[in-house]
Amino acid sequence: MLSRQSLSSLTSCLNKYSICSLSLTPTHITDALRSSVCRYGTEAQPKTPSKSSQYKLVVVGGGSGGCAVAAKFASLGKNCAVVEPSDLHYYQPIWTLVGAGLKGFQSSVQPMREVLPESIDWIKDKATVFNPKENYIQLNSGERVHYEYLVVAMGIQLDYDKVSGLIEALENDSTVVSNYHPKWVNKTFPALQEFTGGNAIFTFPNTPIKCAGAPQKIMYLADEYFRTLGVRNKTEIIYNTSLGVIFGVKKYADALQNVVQARDIKVNYKHNLVQVDHKAKVATFEKLDDNKQVNFQYSFLHATPPMSSPDVLKKSPLVNEAGWVDVHKHTLQHNKYPNVFGLGDCTSLPTSKTAAAVAAQSGILHKNLSAVMAGAPTVPLYDGYTSCPLITSSKSCILAEFDYDGKPLETFPFNQGKERKITYDMKAHMMPTLYWRVMLRGRWNGPSTVRKMMHLGLNRQSKLT
Ligand SMILES: Cc1cc2nc3c(=O)[nH]c(=O)nc-3n(C[C@H](O)[C@H](O)[C@H](O)COP(=O)(O)OP(=O)(O)OC[C@H]3O[C@@H](n4cnc5c(N)ncnc54)[C@H](O)[C@@H]3O)c2cc1C
Structure with missing residues (x-):
């Protein structure tokens, strides 16, 4: 159980750093x-x-x-x-x-x-x-x-300061949000609730980032939410990414292309966010092909910061x-x-x-x-396994799993490149428990054993070169 001491320190931390927009009490946290x-x-x-x-x-x-x-x-x-x-x-x-x-x-x-x-x-x-x-x-x-x-x-x-005006916008403009920081993730949902139409822009920076799928997952969830609000027909959803592709692994990129087309989402490749002017509500992007700058008026901006x-x-x-x-x-x-x-x-x-x-x-x-x-040699074992649950709505997910070569390394014996409810449920309801109760206790080394069982030992093995 949580001790009173840790409960009150957690409560005061959350309140002190305005990590949550509500004022929290120990009862909230215990629940x-x-x-x-x-x-x-x-x-x-x-x-x-x-x-x-x-x-x-x-x-x-x-x-x-x-x-x-x-x-x-x-x-x-x-x-x-x-x-x-x-x-x-x-x-x-x-x-x-x-x-x-x-x-x-x-x-x-x-x-x-x-x-x-x-x-x-x-x-x-x-x-x-x-x-x-x-x-x-x-x-x-x-x-x-x-x-x-x-x-x-x-x-x-997280290098938010590398985008001119971004921190100021995050601090002062309720329509500029970022899921990547504990201080700002709580701004996103209220901004979606207040949205009445216009340009909703989602960005991907020109650096390596953690969870390369997260900049677009929130976009699909926003699209779904705007439809339930009845404002989607007054909205242009724009994904401005510094990359030249929507996702690094072809199988999942093809699946995501179908999603953006079906949802009428505009994707601009090689567009890197360099400045936000929150007073004018303008986001400036550098086009990485010709280094020219282009301005976008925004009514909602989800920024993924540069990272290093x-x-x-x-x-x-x-x-x-x-x-x-x-x-x-x-x-x-x-x-x-x-x-x-x-x-x-x-x-x-x-x-x-x-x-x-x-x-x-x-x-x-x-x-x-x-x-x-123990004085023994190391063994080459890591094949680059990684996974990204690409949530496409509150009921669907494409579960990308792949290795260093960008080859799919899927755990389940069904096509994970297809949008499915079961993979959404795993991401939303099973993985948090797996994380807190198993991984952090040193008992989860990824799904390789489950994968072998699911594929009756006939699954592809990555080459370690
Ligand atoms: C919005 C978002 C969505 C994501 N979605 C997914 C997902 O769906 N699936 C997935 O698998 N991953 C996802 N991730 C990525 C995942 O959270 C990270 O890849 C993972 O936490 C990396 O673990 P880490 O130990 O390398 O770093 P972290 O978990 O970030 O831990 C680094 C630690 O180092 C500490 N530290 C920093 N500097 C110092 C210092 N000088 N001295 C001592 N300690 C220091 C920090 O305080 C921190 O506790 C997501 C991340 C974000 C932000």
Whole structure:
């Protein structure tokens, strides 16, 4: 159960940072969390490290990847520490449904102390310096934490400030929204409810992002909602994407092309949002083919921000030229420092950045890091598995699953490229429980075993080259 202490700290955090538009009471939160809370029995307590602490394993980041890995190594006890500054852990994949008014924001958040294993040390601070030659990281407090092995799982940085006027618009214009940030995801549904027609614009930036499907999922849900409001005939829905295709995998791109055509959605490729003037209600896009700028008047704007590796990592010796933690694509071991591993959105792994990918990576990282700890070699195991439930309405979803080669790697023995209710139900109702109760407890390594069973062992195997 949630303790009174964590309940009141969660309530005050949500209220303090205006994370929820309502003023919340502990009763609201208990009700919201009752169905999904991850129970370790007792709770992890933040620890202040002594001047120079030493651990066998340090995990930097307590998000999807960091929590899953910490749970897998929980038996190390106080020989393992997670460095994580936030009091709250978010289940971000549900924010698409929060933005569409289909789930409450509270269902996406748990106190960090509830999701980290109680047996390990939680160092509630930021890593600010990485020194892999001398095997330590430095914290914001100035303390050093030494390690034998390091796992980096710091996620991806949201660069809202790279689009001129966007933060100001998000702060001041109720029709400019973004599902990507806990502070702004709660603006989306009220803006949809208030919408009376005009241009509804959805953007995809000119950088790698987490969940490449999310910028368009909210668009399909908005389209459905505008139809129920009776304003769709007064509305132009426009998807302005920096990419040259609607989705990176042909099978699902073909299916999505049919969806946008059937729904009368206008797609402009190679259009990158560079400026928002919320007073004039104009969004400016750079056309990536000819570098010319083009203005769009908007009545509703859902912005997906540019993203990049966290600044702290960019200036560290751990990254490749593009700033991502430089790990081997099949073993997740660092390419230069063998006692360092990485997983999730901050890494160089050339696959789509999703929690589904993180689940698969966490099992492989556990195997290979355990091998290295035991003096054994790593094994190339990760095929780039990732998944994106492309929600197309509140009753349908295309469940994309694929590998490094962009080849479908589907779990179920039916065509997942077809819009289906069952895959929507899985995304909306089953996956949150799988996340909180199984993945964060280190017990979900992705669906490869289920896939084998479903296909009677005859499923395609990815080549690890
Ligand atoms: C709107 C939206 C929809 C999505 N939909 C889906 C979906 O349908 N399916 C899916 O699989 N995925 C989806 N995702 C993506 C998924 O949430 C991420 O890919 C996943 O959370 C990545 O896990 P991670 O551990 O790499 O990073 P995160 O979970 O983001 O965790 C990173 C952690 O690192 C911490 N950190 C950052 N800097 C430091 C520092 N200096 N020191 C210490 N700690 C630090 C952060 O506080 C954070 O807790 C979606 C994401 C969004 C935003």
